[in-house]
Each structure stands twice: as structure tokens, then as C-alpha cells.
Amino acid sequence: RGEVYGARTSTLRAAVFMYSAVVFSILAFAWYNSTLLASIAFLALFAIMTMLPLFKAIMQPAGPLVGKSVKAGVLALILMNAAWAAAAGFVPLAFAIMLLLPFSLLLAKLFAVT
Numbered sequence: 001r002g003e004v005y006g007a008r009t010s011t012l013r014a015a016v017f018m019y020s021a022v023v024f025s026i027l028a029f030a031w032y033n034s035t036l037l038a039s040i041a042f043l044a045l046f047a048i049m050t051m052l053p054l055f056k057a058i059m060q061p062a063g064p065l066v067g068k069s070v071k072a073g074v075l076a077l078i079l080m081n082a083a084w085a086a087a088a089g090f091v092p093l094a095f096a097i098m099l100l101l102p103f104s105l106l107l108a109k110l111f112a113v114t
Helices: 010-032 036-059 063-075 077-087 091-098 100-110
Strands: none
Touching: 010 036, 010 063, 010 077, 036 063, 036 077, 036 091, 063 077, 063 100, 077 091, 077 100, 091 100
């Protein structure tokens, strides 16, 4: 839709809102299940992995930065799944899910991630 060419930040700003909603949803679920402490580490990694490239793309909306932000968002889904598992009380499963991230990062160098 044109975001990958840069110049528009409205979609990127909406992504910040949606990522924040996901983080707060997982936090609320973890609080309800009394697993907040176990979930925070996974959520912090998810937030860092998604928000840093996104803020860079908002500050300088160029095509390559937007592409890196999209790639980070797609790969961060693994961390989001790990955070949900930790919030549900399955911390060993969360670590197992997180082990998929290095493999996915290697595959991302071979294939386009969009």
C-alpha cells in the first residue's frame, strides 16, 4: 500500500498503538494468572524487538527502515507467542518457543520476510 516506499508515518504510528495493545493484553492476562514475573522478560524482548526498528522508521520514514521494521515485527511474533505461553504459566514451553528465534533469524537471511 505504499508504506514500504516511505514518507507516510500514520501506518507506523498505528502499529505502535497495536503493539502496545498486545503488550498490555499479555500483561493483563499474566496479572490475572499470577504469572506476571515470568512474562515480563519475554514481553520486554518482544517490545524491544518491535519498537526499536519501528521508532527508527517513524523518525526517518524511508523504505529500507520501514522494511526492517516489518521484518522485525514478523520475527517478533515468536517472542509474542513465548510471552503468551509464559503468561499462561507454561514457562518451559515459552523457552522452547523462544529457541525458534535464532533459527528464524537464520532463515530470514535466506528469504524475504514480509
